[in-house]
Ligand SMILES: Nc1ncnc2c1ncn2[C@@H]1O[C@H](COP(=O)(O)OP(=O)(O)O)[C@@H](O)[C@H]1O
């Protein structure tokens with residue numbers, strides 16, 4: 001896959017570290033290769049180092065240690081405007097005194113592109129973001145979503161090979177965000193642009209990206225395709241940051257290849273896949289997705305079942321969300337699809353829940 005450390009990488013961070021104060025590292029030994037045409041998202045909580053990584057790639061911050069390469073060239077000492085990178089940020093300020101067309105013309109003039117060519121490129125970029133009729137307006141005469149489309153057009157107008165976006169949709173409402181998510185990924189793929197996208201929104205990351213790098217505390221916790229990340233989190237940070245998760249704590253009792261037995265603190269023994277545990281006796285956090293749990297299950301002899309008491313049963317439209325007391329917890333969640341034959345549960349009801357051992361992952365505690 002595109003992720004290997006070979007010469008074909010279009011963007012490469014190698015052993016990159018960053019400290020602002022000379023003491024604490026906010027980026028710790030970052031190794032990341034991005035292939036040409038790839039849409040890669042840096043996802044993580046606030047303060048995890050995402051923007052810092054983007055700023056080092058853009059050239060507005062310098063790495064304290066390590067190397068950053070673009071298309072095989074080391075760029076640590078190349079100033080931002082000579083890197084040929086397009087950029088879009090949250091609330092990216094368009095020049096307020098210029099029209100939309102003048103805003104788009106600016107990056108072309110900087111690059112000494114002639115007038116006739118400029119006009120052609122501006123028209124094409126505005127058409128791309130479906131703003132062809134707005135060239136004469138000023139930013140203040142546009143809605144937030146339209147301004148963000150113009151910011152996108154301005155980042156693309158000089159046909160960069162690499163575009164960086166830092167939470168570009170953060171300030172927009174949900175519906176507009178979803179429309180633009182779709183437009184951005186389509187556009188990037190159509191134009192063959194390599195994109196590094198930063199967000200703290202996991203849904204955005206999962207729906208838009210070829211691969212996602214999950215950041216926490218200045219490190220990549222996992223780098224994988226969206227489905228891989230959701231289905232097979234490698235540690236408990238990723239399991240809990242991405243999607244909803246039930247967690248049960250216990251100790252590893254035995255390990256046998258792809259199966260282990262965990263003794264839960266509450267006394268029950270359950271089967272799980274040993275993902276991030278070292279050996280017998282280890283503390284572990286066992287994780288299971290709410291949609292992989294069945295109520296009054298009919299999963300065959302391999303399934304694990306537990307007794308549970310219904311605490312809440314919430315109608316969500318397309319799904320039901322049941323909160324349960326089980327295995328010593330009172331926050332165990334089960335999500336079930338809303339089917340015509342769905343039995344509605346009541347608080348206080350005693351039920352059984354079950355899941356398949358392969359859906360249950362033993363992770364670091
Ligand atoms: N210009 C700066 N000067 C000093 N510290 C900074 C600066 N920018 C970011 N930081 C610190 O670096 C860490 C990572 O920040 P940042 O890269 O902005 O994270 P993110 O984008 O994931 O929220 C945070 O602890 C933040 O306070």
Ligand SMILES: [Mg+2]
Nearest residue numbers: 047050051052
């Ligand atoms: Mg940031």
